[in-house]
Amino acid sequence: MKKTNQPKTADVLITADRTLMSDHHGSEFLGFATCIPPYPLRTSISKSLFFPPIKNTQGIPRAAPYGLRKIEATLLKNGLDALVVDPDHLCRYLPNTKVLAISVMDPFGWGPASSTFMKILKKGDVFSSIFFKKILNSKEVKEAKENGLKILVGGPGVWEFKHAPEFVDKNGIDCVVNGEAELVLLEIIKQLVDDNGSDLPKFLDVPMASTPELEEIPEIIAPSINGLIEIGRGCPRGCKFCEVALRKLRWYPLDKVEKELIVNTKNGQLTGIMHAEDVLLYGVKGVNPDLDKLVPMFELFAKYYTKGTEWSHTSIAAVCACPKAVEKANELFIHGSSKPWFGVEIGIETGSPSLIKRAMPAKAKPFKAEEWPELVEKSLGILQDNSVVPACTLITGLPEEREDDIIKTLELLDDIKKYRALIVPLFFVPLGRLKDRDWFSAEETNDLQKELLKKCLANGIHWGRDLVRGYNKGHVYSPVVNRSLLAFINLLEFIGKRKHLV
Template sequence: MEPASVFFCSKEVELFSALTHHQSGLILISVMTPDCEQVQPLLVKCKSINPQVKICLGGPHISAEPEFFQGLADWMVIGEAENLIQEIISCAINDFSVMNPVILKSNQRVHLDLYPPSPIKLGKYGFIEITRGCPYGCYFCQTSSLFGTDVRHRSLEAIFEYCREMKKKNLTDIRFITPNALAYDSIDGRSLNLNSLFSLLEGIKKIIGETGRIFFGSFPSEIRPDFITLESIQILKKFSDSKTLVFGGQTGSNRLLKNLHRGHSREQVFSAVDLAIQNGFQVAVDFIFGLPGEKEEDEKETVKSIQKLIKQGAKIHAHSFLPLPGTRLSDAQPTSMSAFLRHFLGKIARDGFLFGQWQTQEKLAQIIKRDY
């Protein structure tokens, strides 16, 4: 059998070209909720160009609400798909009738060492996923519902081997994917494993050399503020090339933090920012506005907290609440922001203390409530 051609398409025109030049094929797409409005017509277009093509969808939105794409895909995978991909591809090449039903549920929690973080055999290198799963189960977040509350870590040696492969290609800027960078190799995901953290970053630095850079503690490897201690910040100071650390603050209201199941207080955010700035880092703190159940007093506490953080030297990364499918707050209604809060956010944005896509996300939240 002739080996299959594999295309990684970042643009629609690339995908349409591949469909035009091949009689059959399999399209694999990971779907996030904000992408649904673009993905739906894309699938229709693909089938119109090449009716023989088969489509398999996965990702966080499909895992929560596959019904939205019913009739547009041949298969939809709920959960972690690594253990099913080979079977799906085999059926696409041989007998399409083998895989039934259309919705495939993957109940297996994947062992990360069994799969590379990127398809390096195809010459593709990317961020290294070092941890999957999160024990906190924040009510607005899809991570725990998609990957579970038991944390799984990629082993040190597996990470080092991937870094060696990157080094061979002169790729020495190393970035990571993890729900909480400082929880690496923690047994329960709620405590620091300083020895493993040090070994991870020290080992990577030895591989990539002095000219290599480790971006740890910034997107997409942000940090929970309650994991910032004198010991952990010293490790970051020694090894991380991230000039700005990103902390998940989410709100300045302790009442809302408790209701969101965050597991930390606003005071811990202040403490984390102090430690980081004292050790030479810049800090961006994530905040979510329009949270369900947010009251006037919560807004005032958030504004006071932001003012304090700015005085400490932090900047604010602003988001609007999205009722994401699969989360505890998927059916919740976003709270309309007061004129006072909007004016405040606009002012600190103009002053250079706030950034982010919160206004775009606010509109997206209404689309999600309307359509999904």
Template sequence: MLLATLPAQYARFLGTDWSTDVEVWPDGRAKFVPNGLRVIESLLLQRFPPEDVAVCYPDQLDQFVGEDTRVIGIHAHNPLGITFATDVYAGFYGRECEPINAAEFRRLVQHPAMENHREHLRVIVGGPGAWQIEHKQLQQEWRIDCLVIGEAEETALDLFERAVRGEPLPPRVECSSPRLESIPVTRHRSTFGVVEITRGCGRGCQFCSVALRGGKSIPLPQILANVRHQVAEGADHITLTTEDLFLYQQGKKFQTNRRALKEMFEAVAAVPGIRYISLTHGTIAPAVVEPEVIEDLSPVAVGYSVHRHAASTHPENRYAMMFVGLETGSVRLFKQFMKGKAYPFRPEQWPEVVLKGMQVMNRHNWFPMCTFIIGLPGETREDTRDSLDLLFALKDAKWCVIPTLFVPLEDTRLEKKEGARIARLTDLQWEFFFTCWRYNMDFFRRQRSVQWKFNMGIPLYYYTLGRRLFGSAMKYPLFRLAHFPEWCLRRKLYLDFSGRMHPRYQVSGEVEIPAEHRRPELPVLT
């Protein structure tokens, strides 16, 4: 993920050659690829014989594209690097820097193997980032016959068949959410052993592209079949993929189904050959509603985790990592753009929910990776201060915090809004940004010698490049990242870590669920 944020033109100086070092089977097929592509492959295998379908990396295209090839399907996760985080971090190296993702994708679509056989083949591009190509109006230049936007289970097969018959394709197809039974069992291994457990989310955050996907849970037998297919091809690591872990087999109104979750975790862990299990996303409110769910899942989530940290109390120092979107500390913005995230709590309770949820997770050795969005539409200085206050209250948490800039993703309710620009960040937003990274640096720092070099490099960066690119608003926040003593930053920054400032928020004993949202009875795990 960090790789995606590097600028292509400097990548070779940053030692990233390993990233194109791919693993292939003796015949040149890819050993593992993104799960979405495996789904498309499974659909094709329902209609075409296995010898007619090949899944490969760009470097092996020559081996598979020839006179008989009729269609090439490309998975686009982040083809132009214009999602959260990616272009922000590449921007630090200069305005014209293109993220490595974008350069690699261009190399792929302009591959000679495709150029040489253009006359008899069609190119179809799909995946979560396909919209970016349309957004940057590159479809024609890259000679992409059809862009597929959204979930393609009920659309892809028909398009590929039309391409094979040599029929013209629509330039753009927008898909709707498939029925559960249309999602096929995947036949081969995916990167990081990604196995979907749910799809969609009904919480309705206005900036989120998956919010519009219809919610469903993949049946346990299908999950286990997918896990076994991964293991059969050498995987010992499964990533349970979901927009929100706690939606798995959920009850009414986001009621967490502890029993089903525990059963699923244990069943996956029991598949012979599995050594590691990772999680993707989850919301924080369920951990506050029922802290027991974190306790129930910890033997697998922590016990099978690949991550280790000295701050973990697990006998082997393992900790569970899950992506949690906290997004803002401003109740005003929260109410406006993402109030469903806190349910069953009220938006006004968001800071309390975050602090309590973090306490529950940390207690069980879950160290979440949390995102915040800077520059949501209409964000005022007061809103940024609110986020800083929440960040301050989390200063002793065990976590990783990733500040991102607002990107108006296509197919979201905010798609027409203006995105945040790194060059226009205010001093407070810079403070938020670099305080997050200071936390991460301190929590994950391994070698002190490396830290010193980094600290000294920061002023150098500021005076040679940073100041010119982003102005003086970044200066003192950046110096905090470089561990300048807090007493000399106190008067320049909003947060004061010198010990004189008291957090505006504190963890409460219990966060009360509003009466109107209380459920008659929560399920009891027997």
């Protein structure tokens, strides 16, 4: 029989927007730039600088966001025909497919980082939103929709659709699934395909009873972007403004994680990201890190990712409670790595112990909330001594926040500016247990909050330059990317000076 180059198709196509289907040049920090509007750079420049397309073969990406890989594994394991496809190549596969499943992180730019940048810059939609809408508005999707295609949306950003029900109807989205979908996905797909989805609600909140147990979460079967692998789900700290705080805490056993490490390394991935809401709490039910549980997990990652491992998130309190864990990570992950430092996201949120008590009661545990500013400074010192660079979030505009809290945060910013860290300011967004509260609007920004934003910008310019100079060491394209990033920082500084912001 004559061979053709006709790409294979599948009943279910899984995709995500252009900003997510990227390795961000191997730096998750650059992923923050997908939360800005196309300003001051053009879209094409921003795309090549911050979210270049992941390599693909006939539209099938060589690596994909971890969440998509989990959906793919769930469907394939249960005998469904599913394929992960790059968003720019959907046209090849759509004509014969039945369901298009789109994973979203921030579909309207209303997430904390995007909405903050949108409100400050006032330049319209952010990249994550632009590229998500581009999928739905494409000629191919519209045509397929007319021919019966069903559209399913899931992922961490689906809460935004609850604020835009008319968008869901207008754009032919058949079902929006909010929560961990492993146990409900098959039934949803079955209903969409066999029964036209007529009995499905437009918004499906996965109930706690349908949250999968560890053994019900399948391992990925194809590589994840930047080698990211989850080691657990949930967080015990219970911050009022956080969706994750509402989820069940589970930690994966070593053998489960190892299976995914093998998938990634078999495909040539030698660096990776250990993902959890607080990596240093691996294996424990409370808030005291356990070195005996952590070290075997670190050693497992070091065995497979011989060129370095980063963490997705950890916490100020866990770093202070177990500095030895950070030292061990330095020993195992920096040695032999192509990078001079590794990054992690960490929540400072405020400098005010009083606000910590009111809105984030377990944030400082096992320490006291009163110690918060000292804990922040101590943890940044520990991280710096061990070549870990944190991207720290600060939240302002919380319903509980008073002027005195912001003054405490400003004082803290002065105390910590000597530490190598990026500080990302975020306006409050109603999520978690505060989901019914009012949004914070930029017009409400008072002088203290403006001062806070200025300090964060100055800090970002100062340390951004320092970090870019040493980043991506070893990649052939590093010099070009680094020069472009430095030029971008210079441009930000120029604009900031003209507007008297720095």
